[in-house]
Amino acid sequence: MPKGLTFLPSLALATVMALPLAAETKPDASTVVARVNGEEITLAHVIATVATLPPNYQQVEDDVLYDFIIEQLIQQQLLGQEQEGLSNLNALAIENETRSLLAVQTVNALIDEVVTAETIQTAYDARFAEFEGEDEFNASHILVETEDEAKDLKAQLDDGADFAELAKEKSTGPSGPNGGVLGWFGKGQMVPEFETAVVALEKDQVSDPVQTQFGWHVIILNDKRKSEAPALDAVRDELAQDLQSEAIQARIGELTQAAQIERPALEDVTPGIVRQLDLIQE
Template identity: 50%
Template sequence: MQKPLTYLASLALAVTLALPVTAEDKPNVDTVVATVNGKDITLGHMIIARATLPQQYQDLPDEVLYKGILDQLVQQTALADTHEGDLPKRVTLSLENETRSLTAGEVIEGVMAAPVEEDAIKAAYDAQYKDQEAGEEYNASHILVETKEEADAIKEALDEGADFAELAREKSTGPSGPGGGSLGWFGAGMMVPTFEAAVVEMEPGAVSAPVETQFGWHVIKLNETRKTKAPQMEDVREELELQVRQTLVQTRIEEITEKADVDLMSEQVIDPALIKNIDWLE
């Protein structure tokens, strides 16, 4: 009576092993996906290969990328196997540079991953926002036309009681016209100087005389103003943490470099243009 059970159990195991490995299974990255002349190509090799692709290729369907990357790694392994003799100098130097870069990157990743002290975040917040003076923001609408004559006629119609938003939708040549001329909120430096200067001098509810800029002639209505406030620390916490970590990384780089035994061979005079001669490494 044991044989049927054993057979069914073995069949179930075989079916399980035949199923595709999915992302949820979190397989070992050392899982071998192919061998070429006895050399293993692993899932990890494929993950790295995909991660280094340009973004436009990473957006391809998974099944397309899987086959393409595997084919490439198989071909590269087969080709590399046929190489005879020592590697060219440019290849060995490239490998050294790549190893140096990746290893240094691991040190930086370690610093970036370390917890950030609350005091450091508070200090970064105070440095950036504590002494920030309150600024002014403006909510305005405008009607843009090509000539001063058109702008004068619009100003006259408004003075006689015409609705600003309706007139903007009818007359304005600017992209804000369909929205009644509304420009929303803006602060200093966000508008061209002539336009901004006119707005700064206005009172909420007022309509300006025609104002000329490089875009044409504007009739401006200042809807309201408000004072800007520094953001709450929690609202900018992620930004502050990144700033602190970047500072820690730079400090760590400087500390390690300072302690390193560095000899720049200053007695040697090297022509900077020499670094362009890649053909010398052949």
């Protein structure tokens, strides 16, 4: 028995009569494979259930799958019968679920048609064909508490002192032990005063003291570059989602244009009616 395949552990089936197929009768979709309190389960129900199973269950041997799908349907029928006749809510919920299932099937078929490796590649090429990239900066800094300290550091650097060694010795920031290196960053990733100073620098140029909420900085621009377009794998899911959304909206638009949709004006119906559960309860 495949673990997790059955809906519930085995239940007593005293009320169920499995119907053997007559030797001379060829089975079809309407062939009854079980009855539960008089309600029929057909071969069509079994086939439809198997068709929607996850791929791992599709590998189960047919004789095992057949028996256990029937058992699952029987158990579901037993549990479902407990709710029959309780209220109109159940019937209405089933109608909504059926409508939703049919819509999902249409959407899935549409997605299979429009979202392929080729369409994703085409969408990627179109989006990034003229990609120019954003400015990215590689900078180091020395952080100290006062402007006087920062001015003194700037003077030492102007006289030829090694930036990394001064950062290791003087910086109070977490990057100090690493020579003040901040690595690559883009616009919007640093506080405004720091970013403005970095953007104004040329490669290997050292800034005048810059004040931020963290203290006083002396900054050197190590390098500058343009960001590269993201790899296809990094945006594949996003592109697929965009293709899906566009295709679904286009299809809904086509169907809407071809359909006759009526929404009668109901003067006595107000939005608050959606919460009046008593209207659908017997």
